[in-house]
Amino acid sequence: MLKKVFRYLLYTIILLLVVGNLFILLSGRFYLYSGISKTYLIGKTGPTIYDLEVFPKATIETSGTAFQWKQHVNFNKASFTESEEKFHKKWKTQAFLVFQDDTLLFEKYWKGHSRETVSNSFSAGKTVISLLIGIATDKGLIKSIDEPAGNYIPEFKENGRDVVTIRHLLLMAAGFDWEESGTNPLSETAEAYYTDDLYGLVTLQKVVVKPGTVFNYQSGDTQVLAYVLKKATGKSIAELTEEWLWKPMGAGQTAYWSLDKENGDEKAYCCLYASPRDFALLGFLLLREGKIGGKQIVPQWYMKELVQTPPLQTEEGIVNTRYGFQTWVYPNFGNPVHYYRGLGGQYIMVMPKTGRMVVRLGHRKTTNFEIPKSKKNDKEYCKVNNQKVGHSWDIFHYLKMGERLSKQIKNK
Numbered sequence: 001m002l003k004k005v006f007r008y009l010l011y012t013i014i015l016l017l018v019v020g021n022l023f024i025l026l027s028g029r030f031y032l033y034s035g036i037s038k039t040y041l042i043g044k045t046g047p048t049i050y051d052l053e054v055f056p057k058a059t060i061e062t063s064g065t066a067f068q069w070k071q072h073v074n075f076n077k078a079s080f081t082e083s084e085e086k087f088h089k090k091w092k093t094q095a096f097l098v099f100q101d102d103t104l105l106f107e108k109y110w111k112g113h114s115r116e117t118v119s120n121s122f123s124a125g126k127t128v129i130s131l132l133i134g135i136a137t138d139k140g141l142i143k144s145i146d147e148p149a150g151n152y153i154p155e156f157k158e159n160g161r162d163v164v165t166i167r168h169l170l171l172m173a174a175g176f177d178w179e180e181s182g183t184n185p186l187s188e189t190a191e192a193y194y195t196d197d198l199y200g201l202v203t204l205q206k207v208v209v210k211p212g213t214v215f216n217y218q219s220g221d222t223q224v225l226a227y228v229l230k231k232a233t234g235k236s237i238a239e240l241t242e243e244w245l246w247k248p249m250g251a252g253q254t255a256y257w258s259l260d261k262e263n264g265d266e267k268a269y270c271c272l273y274a275s276p277r278d279f280a281l282l283g284f285l286l287l288r289e290g291k292i293g294g295k296q297i298v299p300q301w302y303m304k305e306l307v308q309t310p311p312l313q314t315e316e317g318i319v320n321t322r323y324g325f326q327t328w329v330y331p332n333f334g335n336p337v338h339y340y341r342g343l344g345g346q347y348i349m350v351m352p353k354t355g356r357m358v359v360r361l362g363h364r365k366t367t368n369f370e371i372p373k374s375k376k377n378d379k380e381y382c383k384v385n386n387q388k389v390g391h392s393w394d395i396f397h398y399l400k401m402g403e404r405l406s407k408q409i410k411n412k
Helices: 002-027 031-037 082-090 122-138 166-170 188-194 198-202 219-233 237-249 276-287 300-306 379-388 394-410
Strands: 057-060 093-100 103-109 255-258 272-274 328-330 337-342 346-351 356-362
Touching (some): 057 237, 082 394, 093 276, 103 394, 122 166, 122 219, 122 237, 122 276, 122 300, 122 346, 166 219, 188 198, 188 219, 237 276, 272 276, 276 346, 337 394, 346 394, 356 394
Antiparallel strands (some): 057 255, 093 103, 093 356, 255 272, 328 337, 337 346, 346 356
16 A cells, blocks of 8 residues: 555656746746755745845945944843743744934844845845936936836837836836736746846846836836846946945955856846845945945935836835835835835834934745725725835834834833
């Protein structure tokens, strides 16, 4: 009996392997081989924040003069409540830091993560690309954010893509047919993570919605921006990050950007690897309108436009209040939160009015906030909560934790 069961299982596995291999060969999705070898064959089930050694990478050096965060006199003299600890455990938080302007109030790490650990930004890296676009434009290397992307990428001068501008790309409103999914292995996002030809992938995108009319979050838009930067400057994304951000900011540790192949292109839509405190420095740029240590690193005019939310239509049929130039914006009832956001809950959140900043890194995030069906006809509820739609509801917990810890430390 056991022999029959074993034989049946063996035949089933062989059949699945044959069918799977045929599907890959016939569909041309050869990136799936890379995906399987970089996940299941090494004991993983998908992308993680610790994929640094899985892919080729480019190095981003520091200047050697690190920015010195001040440390509050009551630094870390606060603690999570029991329910907050349970929340972090459930969603697998690895790092949680709270700042008041340039002062570190609280810092905690879990399961081997430390202040020296570099981890994957995932899509939080998109905001970094936006900052580089702002600097390049201010330097005159990009003439205008309203010029066509086709001025830099020849393939975008045809097939209806000639009207796609840099602004459209910044706003996630290019109208491509890119499928954005962190779970579907057949999506363009999955292919982008495992392919060895990012340029070939993004230059195949078709325009299916009139550019500049609908907000539709697509990693392909960011990757196109990266190629605009490379063409406009003649430098790689890692080189630009080092020269224009990492060294001027005073980053404390070497960072890395994953490549699609050896000496290839940066996965600009994701995959900047940095330490928690250096991620915080990127947040500090948002908090201080592009200025650190007396230096205007990103032009102030761009930082102001970065967090504006033009009235584009969203997939829920409401006006966009959630996204600026590759940057998330939560109106927060008059006390706005501007933040970087990445797969698994990589958050760098700043509140300019209060000067507070919260950095959370980890493995899991919650789903996006949605108005319950039972409340769809409740006008007052919708009026209050519409601005939350499209934001992962865990950020509201992290913001509250940051506020409570901040008060606890300041009132010691």
